[in-house]
Amino acid sequence: MADEAIPFDPFARFRLATRARIGLGRSGDALPSRHLLSFQLAHALARDAVNGSVDWDGLTAGLPDGVETVAVHSAAPDRQTYLRRPDLGRRLEAESLGRLSHAGWDLALVVADGLSAAAVQAWAPATAIEILTRLKDWKVAPIVLARQARVALGDHVGERLGARMVAVLIGERPGLSVADSLGIYLTYAPRPGCRDAERNCISNIHADGLSPAQAAEKLVWLAREGMRRKLTGVGLKEETPSTSIAGKEVPAIPNDA
Amino acid sequence: MSQFATTAGGERHVFPDLKTVLACASPRRSGDELAGIAAASDVRRVAARMVLADLPLTVFLDHPLVPYEEDEVTRLIVDGHDARAFAPVAHMTVGQFRDWLLSYAATPDVLTALAPGLTPEMAAAVSKLMRNIDLVTVASKCRVVTAFRTTIGLPGCLSSRLQPNHPTDDPLGIAASTLDGLLFGIGDAVIGINPASDNLDACMTLIRMQDEVRRRFDIPTQSCVLTHVTNTIAAIERGAPVDLVFQSIAGTEAANRGFGIDLAILAEARQAALELRRGTVGDNVMYFETGQGSALSADAHHGVDQQTIEARAYGVARAFAPLLVNTVVGFIGPEYLYDAKQITRAGLEDHFCGKLLGVPMGVDVCYTNHAEADQDDMDVLMTLLGTAGVNFLIAVPGADDVMLNYQSLGYHDVLTLRHLLGRRPAPEFEAWLSRMGMLDETGRLPPQGPHAGSVTRLLGNGA
Known part of the structure; x- marks a missing residue:
């Protein structure tokens, strides 16, 4: 209304309860320009996260001295192939196989680009460090940095290394509200052909979700318990005290974000 | 059933079975390529459509793509087929069926009566011979209330x-x-x-x-x-x-x-x-x-x-x-x-x-x-x-x-x-x-201002 200095917002009391794009107003029947552009910016961030590549050198530089890494590539040569052929993203290319040598590791850590380079860049180093700090009594393999990789690539890596468990830190599919969310998949006795039901997942590691330390805490609980009981997946998850972020306050997107 | 073949673009194209004809006739999509069943070339895709166009609709009744004995969906489709409803198009090939669906003879009432006589495989087959506008045109004549x-x-x-x-x-x-x-x-x-x-x-x-x-x-x-x-x-x-x-x-x-x-x-x-x-x-x-x-x-x-x-x-x-x-x-x-x-x-x-x-x-x-x-x-x-x-x-x-x-x-x-x-x-x-007072005199729903009655009734006073 023209006579109101601050426009009255009938949705005011709802905005803290949801980050859904409610009460946007109308230009005729369409979106007002600023909301149109806000949507396009969010989509652009998500698209860039999917199509971007991880700065692996920068990521490695962010790890403490003494933490070894080994770079591998999936059988998907590029992003376009990766998106069309999930089967190739789950396998190692021939040359990479030679870089992984069999030894009696307790845990293999794989950092995989997945569907969000931004997530890996932002959260993978800190999360890996938090995990290593909590597992000093375990024999952990050099961190495997995997390009064009999906979760199940970890099965091949774990088997090749002879690791009893593999944890894959991977960029999750970006949404409009969060483009840089990291997930972790933990698998006991990794070998090609593992089913998803044999894995435990910790999702939503990002600025408004789990912190790297919180995620590492959950992962290490699952890893120690899984190692003791010689399994991961559905059988383990049911007894985990709290692996979801349900109940966490969900921040609202500012009206003009 | 015996194989299917045609010559297109100066080349002989052979398709070992009915489901290969359908898969190759489909417009290109990544899922069929992932499954390894898509046509390997554009010419082969059209060749498959040419084969499909000449097949009788009844081929889908006689040769289920997913075995009857193994699959309850196939049994549901076959056992539930309404032969009387199918009769008006029973003599057609897939190509003739496309022509007929687009014709003025295929009115909303006719299509409603036909529906129980069609199997999903017939609908899928004819869709593969249609352009996007054909899909729009025929669908617009179908009424399901x-x-x-x-x-x-x-x-x-x-x-x-x-x-x-x-x-x-x-x-x-x-x-x-x-x-x-x-x-x-x-x-x-x-x-x-x-x-x-x-x-x-x-x-x-x-x-x-x-x-x-x-x-x-x-x-x-x-x-x-x-x-x-x-x-x-x-x-x-x-x-x-x-x-x-x-x-x-x-x-x-x-x-x-x-x-x-x-x-x-x-x-x-x-x-x-x-x-x-x-x-x-x-x-x-x-x-x-x-x-x-x-x-x-x-x-x-x-x-x-x-x-x-x-x-x-x-x-x-x-x-x-x-x-x-x-x-x-x-x-x-x-x-x-x-x-x-x-x-x-x-x-x-x-x-x-x-x-x-x-x-x-x-x-x-x-x-x-x-x-x-x-x-x-x-x-x-x-x-x-x-x-x-x-x-x-x-x-x-x-x-x-x-x-x-x-x-x-x-x-x-x-x-x-x-x-x-x-x-x-x-x-x-x-x-x-x-x-609720939300429509104007022409039946449109105009922007509801922050103090409109509809907003106040549904949202309260914003407090």
Whole structure:
């Protein structure tokens, strides 16, 4: 209304309860320009996260001295192939196989680009460090940095290394509200052909979700318990005290974000 | 059955069986390539269509693509085939059938009478010979009308599902998205929540909350919590006010098993919902979602192309007299439908096949952030579907589903399309919008100012 200095917002009391794009107003029947552009910016961030590549050198530089890494590539040569052929993203290319040598590791850590380079860049180093700090009594393999990789690539890596468990830190599919969310998949006795039901997942590691330390805490609980009981997946998850972020306050997107 | 062959482009093309003909005749899509069944070249694709065009429609009755003995969906299709309804087209080839569907002889009444005589495989086959505009033209002649508290699919109407999802099922957050949608005239097909939790108590809380909102504002529509069918049966047993039973379905017995269902459990759920007698203007109580690629992703496609398997899901749906069926066309991701061209084509095929088979077809016009698509592409598909007479479209606030992390249409989009094409909401719901003072003298729904009566009634005073 023209006579109101601050426009009255009938949705005011709802905005803290949801980050859904409610009460946007109308230009005729369409979106007002600023909301149109806000949507396009969010989509652009998500698209860039999917199509971007991880700065692996920068990521490695962010790890403490003494933490070894080994770079591998999936059988998907590029992003376009990766998106069309999930089967190739789950396998190692021939040359990479030679870089992984069999030894009696307790845990293999794989950092995989997945569907969000931004997530890996932002959260993978800190999360890996938090995990290593909590597992000093375990024999952990050099961190495997995997390009064009999906979760199940970890099965091949774990088997090749002879690791009893593999944890894959991977960029999750970006949404409009969060483009840089990291997930972790933990698998006991990794070998090609593992089913998803044999894995435990910790999702939503990002600025408004789990912190790297919180995620590492959950992962290490699952890893120690899984190692003791010689399994991961559905059988383990049911007894985990709290692996979801349900109940966490969900921040609202500012009206003009 | 013996192999099929033709000469095209100076080359002999041989196809070992019927399902290879269909797979090769399909427009190019990443899911069929992933399955290793797509045509290896464009010429081979056209050669397969030439073979297909000359096959009699009866070939699909005589040679099931998925074995009758192994698959209850095949048995449902074959045993339920209505030979009398089929008789008018029984002598046709697939190519002749396309010509006839486009002819003036194929009127809405004729097509309605024909539907029980068609099998999903026939619908899929003829769709592969059609251009996009053919799919739009023929679908626009098909009428499938269903009802519960609103009547959906009437000529000149475009209904919508209001989808107020929330990542933690927060009641206030869901209410906010619901009320926002109502102020755009959305929700006459259903107000349907995808719950974040499949926990039965949590689902029952949502079912009761939705019923309370509907009764408080006396809204003539139906609500649904899209949880597993076994959950909904349990909720009904425990006295929850269930309007519609939801379930995701697919086109083979094995893929349905992957969803944890079979035909018997769908029948049981329908019976339980019917006994509640909650519909006022009709008793269509089922709501199904489908989507190309689901059978392949469950490794349950039997070497059949994803579009034909999708049409078989409509064969499942129509056996349960649903109120609503929609394909969630772009949700599955780029390994099945790579880009906007493939999503658009699939959306039109799904709508066409569903309508031709007599299914009350809607579409979730949507995409994920790893597909080569954006909101401009959704504008194109929704406009095509609007002209094709789609029964309903799904809409979320600002096109952004904050729970499922994908983009659908926004409330604005459905309203735009209604006004652009002169389509109206379901009549019972339109009367409610009118009682709420939300429509102007021409029947349009103009912007509701912050102090409008409708806003104050639905949202309170903002305190």
